Amino acid sequence: GFIVREERLKTPSVSSISHAMASSLCSSSSTLIPKPHLPSSKPQSQFIETLKTAGKPSRHILLTHSSKSCDELEVAKKVLETDPKVLWERYTEWLYQHKDLGLYLDVSRVGFTEEFVKEMEPRFIKAFKAMSELEKGAISNPDEGRMVGHYWLRNPKLSPNSFLRLQIENTLAAICAFSQEIIGGKIKPPSSPDGRFTQILSVGIGGSALGPQFVAEALAPDNPPLKIRFIDNTDPAGIDHQIAQLGLELASTLVIVISKSGGTPETRNGLLEVQKAFREAGLNFAKQGVAITQENSLLDNTARIEGWLARFPMFDWVGGRTSEMSAVGLLAAALQGIDIKEMLAGASLMDDATRTPVVKNNPAALLALCWYWASDGVGSKDMVVLPYKDSLLLFSRYLQQLVMESLGKEFDLDGNRVNQGLTVYGNKGSTDQHAYIQQLREGVHNFFATFIEVLRDRPPGHDWELEPGVTCGDYLFGMLQGTRSALYANGRESVTVTVQEVTPRSVGALIALYERAVGIYASLVNVNAYHQPGVEAGKKAAGEVLALQKRVLAVLNEASCKDPVEPLSIEEVADRCHAPEDIEMIYKIIAHMAANDRAIIAEGDCGSPRSVKVFLGECNVDALYA
Numbered sequence: 001g002f003i004v005r006e007e008r009l010k011t012p013s014v015s016s017i018s019h020a021m022a023s024s025l026c027s028s029s030s031t032l033i034p035k036p037h038l039p040s041s042k043p044q045s046q047f048i049e050t051l052k053t054a055g056k057p058s059r060h061i062l063l064t065h066s067s068k069s070c071d072e073l074e075v076a077k078k079v080l081e082t083d084p085k086v087l088w089e090r091y092t093e094w095l096y097q098h099k100d101l102g103l104y105l106d107v108s109r110v111g112f113t114e115e116f117v118k119e120m121e122p123r124f125i126k127a128f129k130a131m132s133e134l135e136k137g138a139i140s141n142p143d144e145g146r147m148v149g150h151y152w153l154r155n156p157k158l159s160p161n162s163f164l165r166l167q168i169e170n171t172l173a174a175i176c177a178f179s180q181e182i183i184g185g186k187i188k189p190p191s192s193p194d195g196r197f198t199q200i201l202s203v204g205i206g207g208s209a210l211g212p213q214f215v216a217e218a219l220a221p222d223n224p225p226l227k228i229r230f231i232d233n234t235d236p237a238g239i240d241h242q243i244a245q246l247g248l249e250l251a252s253t254l255v256i257v258i259s260k261s262g263g264t265p266e267t268r269n270g271l272l273e274v275q276k277a278f279r280e281a282g283l284n285f286a287k288q289g290v291a292i293t294q295e296n297s298l299l300d301n302t303a304r305i306e307g308w309l310a311r312f313p314m315f316d317w318v319g320g321r322t323s324e325m326s327a328v329g330l331l332a333a334a335l336q337g338i339d340i341k342e343m344l345a346g347a348s349l350m351d352d353a354t355r356t357p358v359v360k361n362n363p364a365a366l367l368a369l370c371w372y373w374a375s376d377g378v379g380s381k382d383m384v385v386l387p388y389k390d391s392l393l394l395f396s397r398y399l400q401q402l403v404m405e406s407l408g409k410e411f412d413l414d415g416n417r418v419n420q421g422l423t424v425y426g427n428k429g430s431t432d433q434h435a436y437i438q439q440l441r442e443g444v445h446n447f448f449a450t451f452i453e454v455l456r457d458r459p460p461g462h463d464w465e466l467e468p469g470v471t472c473g474d475y476l477f478g479m480l481q482g483t484r485s486a487l488y489a490n491g492r493e494s495v496t497v498t499v500q501e502v503t504p505r506s507v508g509a510l511i512a513l514y515e516r517a518v519g520i521y522a523s524l525v526n527v528n529a530y531h532q533p534g535v536e537a538g539k540k541a542a543g544e545v546l547a548l549q550k551r552v553l554a555v556l557n558e559a560s561c562k563d564p565v566e567p568l569s570i571e572e573v574a575d576r577c578h579a580p581e582d583i584e585m586i587y588k589i590i591a592h593m594a595a596n597d598r599a600i601i602a603e604g605d606c607g608s609p610r611s612v613k614v615f616l617g618e619c620n621v622d623a624l625y626a
């Protein structure tokens with residue numbers, strides 16, 4: 001009983017290296033078909049070398065069958081076991097169990113072979129060593145010259161020095177004390193009618209939002225002492241919605257502004273918008289504002305100078321996407337009545353388990369092994385995360401940042417261009433079964449699945465049978481098992497992580513499990529998991545757009561101050577901005593301003609850009625002479 005899994009190596013998400021290899025091997029001449037981001041002069045042998053250093057073991061048929069036709073090259077074969085008896089043996093042999101955490105990891109539906117595990121051994125030895133050095137305080141984020149210390153947060157004794165240990169312990173103590181005082185009503189909002197804080201408005205983005213959002217959804221009780229809302233974007237309508245929903249409760253809202261750098265524009269904008277709402281409601285923002293940021297950042301200084309209610313530190317050696325167990329995640333969690341010590345305990349237990357240098361006994365290493373196998377060590381398959389529990393809905397979104405920002409890198413640690421990554425998406429089961437599972441089962445084979453299973457359906461004493469012998473939770477269970485089997489029967493691999501219940505302890509453990517898996521995998525493929533140089537490009541480009549908008553405004557203002565007003569075509573604006581090459585962006589800037597009543601279209605319409613003539617509604621005389 002075997003099924004042959006067809007591997008289309010030329011999937012859209014396969015690395016550029018595989019594309020280049022396939023092109024070069026199919027080409028009759030010895031030169032490569034140039035790809036946009038690969039140097040066209042590089043000889044084929046060097047690509048093979050790059051591929052090896054990028055982390056591909058020798059099993060890749062693509063490397064060895066250079067004489068075959070294009071079609072044959074695109075299809076390599078992986079064989080998946082289907083004999084139920086053999087599968088049961090594989091299941092029991094590889095099943096990982098963490099007794100104290102009640103957590104299981106089933107990797108039996110990923111088809112890695114013993115030979116592959118052996119081949120990977122040296123890489124794992126290197127990865128375990130790298131992780132151990134990281135935990136001892138090595139500069140494991142070399143580009144930024146930083147230590148990587150999120151593991152110390154749940155076991156401060158492991159910090160490389162007593163100063164760091166004290167920082168962690170004192171911050172945790174301050175979080176517990178502050179949240180008790182807020183919940184207990186000792187610290188009161190200055191003008192709330194019932195004298196207590198009732199709401200949290202958390203302002204932050206990326207790593208300063210995703211962890212708190214995931215944990216709130218997973219663990220907040222039905223009636224938390226403080227309810228939480230998030231502003232995680234610079235979308236004015238989204239911000240208005242959050243503020244409108246708070247209504248009069250703005251007076252009893254604790255605003256937590258989170259930014260490690262303290263200078264992220266979206267977060268700054270959120271803060272300014274919230275402060276405006278406070279002013280308009282006649283409230284004193286400073287008495288209700290809390291900052292979580294690095295010492296002496298712009299945000300920290302603002303909060304200090306304005307005398308905000310409290311400030312908590314974010315440490316240089318904790319990255320945003322691994323900051324859930326720092327003040328970033330813990331403060332909001334504690335204020336919602338979530339047992340943060342249990343979260344830390346769960347994470348710490350998982351950290352202990354994932355230090356084991358034996359792949360089979362280390363759940364994070366097992367995950368990394370599966371990722372490597374399933375995605376050929378180059379991200380050739382996406383990871384679809386399917387938690388079968390509504391409260392874990394945001395786990396896939398949380399993992400998306402953790403995995404993709406950590407692994408999605410252009411260069412490896414030796415400076416080779418590798419365009420690494422692992423795409424993560426998902427929502428929840430069984431809901432997704434009625435949306436996109438159709439494609440997963442039968443469509444393009446570009447993924448492997450991760451099922452998250454929760455054994456306990458609902459709290460004890462509440463269950464009932466909605467038909468003889470069957471509960472609502474049995475259906476959820478059946479859907480998960482059915483989907484796992486149906487996918488596998490069609491050659492689609494999957495990992496299953498099982499927890500007993502969704503508790504602070506198990507959520508802490510899940511976070512720690514994936515943090516370590518990412519760290520290990522990054523080492524297997526030789527990339528820095530702790531920087532994000534690519535994010536800067538988008539930020540820089542956004543800044544350039546805003547700078548261009550200022551020039552457009554100045555040009556339009558000048559023309560609008562003439563008598564009579566001089567409507568300008570897009571070409572004229574671009575020329576006067578001395579930016580003819582930016583004409584498309586200038587058109588978009590004008591269309592956006594017109595849609596928001598900040599510019600007037602005199603002629604034409606936005607559907608035919610060349611016909612548009614534009615001017616401003618008002619002449620700003622001061623700006624003319626600025």
Ligand SMILES: O=P(O)(O)OC[C@H]1O[C@H](O)[C@H](O)[C@@H](O)[C@@H]1O
Pocket residue numbers: 205206207208258259260261262263264267320321405532535
């Ligand atoms: O916490 P902050 O400094 O505001 O950063 C918020 C987020 O923005 C950045 O662009 C990074 O890509 C994220 O890793 C980070 O979590």
